[in-house]
Amino acid sequence: MTTRTEQVEGLIARFPHIPREAVLKEDLLRTGIAFDDSALTDNLEGEVKPKSYFIFSFDQKPLKELGNAAVRRPPEEVALTGGPWELRRTIVSVRTNPDSPYRIGRGEAGALQMSLEGRVIADVGLPPMPEYYRHQLANGKTVMETAPTIQWGYLIYLTVLRLCQYFGAKEECQYCDINHNWRQHKQEGRPYTGVKPVEDVLEALAIIDRYDTARASQAYTLTGGSVTSKVDGLAEADFYGRYAQAIEERFPGRWIGKVVAQALPREDVQRYFDYGIRIYHPNYEVWDKRLFEIICPGKERYVGREEWHRRIFDAAEVFGPRYVIPNFVAGVEMARPFGFGTVEEAIASTAEGLNHFMSRGITPRFTTWCPEPSTPLGKDNPNGAPLEYHIRLLEVYRETLEKHGLKPPPGYGVAGAGNAVFSVSSFMDTLSPEVVTEEEAVGAGA
Numbered sequence: 001m002t003t004r005t006e007q008v009e010g011l012i013a014r015f016p017h018i019p020r021e022a023v024l025k026e027d028l029l030r031t032g033i034a035f036d037d038s039a040l041t042d043n044l045e046g047e048v049k050p051k052s053y054f055i056f057s058f059d060q061k062p063l064k065e066l067g068n069a070a071v072r073r074p075p076e077e078v079a080l081t082g083g084p085w086e087l088r089r090t091i092v093s094v095r096t097n098p099d100s101p102y103r104i105g106r107g108e109a110g111a112l113q114m115s116l117e118g119r120v121i122a123d124v125g126l127p128p129m130p131e132y133y134r135h136q137l138a139n140g141k142t143v144m145e146t147a148p149t150i151q152w153g154y155l156i157y158l159t160v161l162r163l164c165q166y167f168g169a170k171e172e173c174q175y176c177d178i179n180h181n182w183r184q185h186k187q188e189g190r191p192y193t194g195v196k197p198v199e200d201v202l203e204a205l206a207i208i209d210r211y212d213t214a215r216a217s218q219a220y221t222l223t224g225g226s227v228t229s230k231v232d233g234l235a236e237a238d239f240y241g242r243y244a245q246a247i248e249e250r251f252p253g254r255w256i257g258k259v260v261a262q263a264l265p266r267e268d269v270q271r272y273f274d275y276g277i278r279i280y281h282p283n284y285e286v287w288d289k290r291l292f293e294i295i296c297p298g299k300e301r302y303v304g305r306e307e308w309h310r311r312i313f314d315a316a317e318v319f320g321p322r323y324v325i326p327n328f329v330a331g332v333e334m335a336r337p338f339g340f341g342t343v344e345e346a347i348a349s350t351a352e353g354l355n356h357f358m359s360r361g362i363t364p365r366f367t368t369w370c371p372e373p374s375t376p377l378g379k380d381n382p383n384g385a386p387l388e389y390h391i392r393l394l395e396v397y398r399e400t401l402e403k404h405g406l407k408p409p410p411g412y413g414v415a416g417a418g419n420a421v422f423s424v425s426s427f428m429d430t431l432s433p434e435v436v437t438e439e440e441a442v443g444a445g446a
């Protein structure tokens, strides 16, 4: 049995071309972080930006097992620097796990530090409370609940539907806790709006626009669960489309508009583009055909894998291939009992999917799987995928991108270790620094 420290240092040594910051970040995302009380926030009353629970729980334990972290929220993200590995500034989304070997607390001098198995490995910076979180909507709702920002303030995350109509074991994606997360927040009496009224979203955005004087917020993502019948009398494309239309009418071009939705028919996608949305994420989740059918049974049943992929290419003709960025959940292809048994097989399959899209100019991206305990895959795999899988994925992702002459995808800020703000995987930390101008990021479509 090797210690976690030995595992991490062993991989840093074996993969010297992958930034050590990315190795650590992947391990933190799949494992979670324990917090001393002294490292928790004072929720919206303090100086540190709290974790907003912007869509999924992204915790490795249920709320009721988080101890004080369920009462005083942990920070939304942390910025790690220094330590024995001389880390460049690394932004990591917070996934809470009281049993994690990674812990954040205060050192003797009072400064926050991260330790691994008791040894200090990094200095910790916390996101300051943004001014716009200190203001409420006229109806008393908070900006944090209505329009939270992540990625160190770069991205406004608009989960306008906090439930998914894929319901139960035969439909829900097997790694996803969106419905469970909604239930646990409601049970705890937290404000957690199922369907966000358009007017609330516009009001929250107006507050952000007014108080984000440094213009740190550069993009918004419009998303939520899948709609298989109707919400507010509207089918999925119309439901999300009404927000896109309202936002772009009220704040034309103020932020880069992105939509994460199912792979929709071309005419619906065209409407999003016409409203002013510039980046579309029809997430394909996992590449392998057999695993897609098992892991995403609702998507397979209602749309089907082949049709999903075909619609990704249709969307590329509307937005331009560079602006269609389908996500996959890195690691679920190794989840027991159905996943690949070896890292080699899992990487070979994932690489096939990357080649399929990148050879046509479409740049997928990935989030690192968080094995949430209320999900079927999380229950069976509390430790997630092997860390080596995640590191080899970073390697093959960068190689494939370079092989096809592509640049880092737009809408994620600047790439490179020490620069990246994308906090739920380290793909941006691993790519070469490349300044993506706003003009290029919003593009002109096809």
Ligand code: SF4
Pocket (backbone or CB within 6 Å): 163, 164, 165, 166, 171, 172, 173, 176, 177, 178, 224, 225, 226
């Ligand atoms: S489609 Fe799948 S991943 Fe998306 S919210 Fe529904 S269950 Fe979750």
